Amino acid sequence: MMRNGTRAVSLDLDNTLVDHSGAVGFAFRTVVDTLAERVDTYAVERRFRAAGARFKAEADRAGLPWWDVREQWAEALDGLNPSEAELDSIAARFTEVMDRSVRPFPDARPALLRLGGLGLPVVVLTNGDGRRQRAKLVRTGLLPLVDAVVASGDLGVHKPHARCFAAAAAAVNVASAELLHAGDDAVHDVRGARAAGVRAVHIRRDHPPSPDSVSDLLALTARLQEGRLRTTPAGQ
Numbered sequence: 001m002m003r004n005g006t007r008a009v010s011l012d013l014d015n016t017l018v019d020h021s022g023a024v025g026f027a028f029r030t031v032v033d034t035l036a037e038r039v040d041t042y043a044v045e046r047r048f049r050a051a052g053a054r055f056k057a058e059a060d061r062a063g064l065p066w067w068d069v070r071e072q073w074a075e076a077l078d079g080l081n082p083s084e085a086e087l088d089s090i091a092a093r094f095t096e097v098m099d100r101s102v103r104p105f106p107d108a109r110p111a112l113l114r115l116g117g118l119g120l121p122v123v124v125l126t127n128g129d130g131r132r133q134r135a136k137l138v139r140t141g142l143l144p145l146v147d148a149v150v151a152s153g154d155l156g157v158h159k160p161h162a163r164c165f166a167a168a169a170a171a172v173n174v175a176s177a178e179l180l181h182a183g184d185d186a187v188h189d190v191r192g193a194r195a196a197g198v199r200a201v202h203i204r205r206d207h208p209p210s211p212d213s214v215s216d217l218l219a220l221t222a223r224l225q226e227g228r229l230r231t232t233p234a235g236q
């Protein structure tokens, strides 16, 4: 089977293999519940989301995949005057609950098994701290189903930087043009991969499929099996 020249698959982690947004929501509610006597939960959530969106935009512009969640909480709790120690403990608890509660999407495990069945090595290419991201893969039971993990925190550059995609291809011993990358972020995953000479598919879970996107990872494996993935060379 030709599979359009694909010899290995690279997958994003957060919001592609695992439900990062769900974990953020759960951790937010867990933390807010401990403050509920004093706060207007709705207003805190609105400010938490607004601060998160602004910090993400700033981080994207700076080429960084993360921001300080303590600062995000400081803005969310604006007007409540939490002490420095309270903010430290809130940020630590939020991060701990978020990492502990992350779940794989239901299609993650069957899709990884199917890719294995197709003889395609899989590398997880994720923006984040290597230790934390590997711990998520262990906790969700997905680590034994992948061949390699490349975390941007270990590289010192983050997606969409081309070096990330080169490192992912090297980790599974294929050329960039033989790698197919799939992820949920249009800039980090799709545009970044194509600029690096890697074919890319956008995972858009709440959208109807298109020639360039699929709704989940099993749709991706089906397209690979049927040879229906776009053959347009990367970067075009």
Ligand SMILES: [Mg+2]
Residues within 6 Å of the ligand: 012, 013, 014, 015, 016, 183, 184, 185
């Ligand atoms: Mg992602």
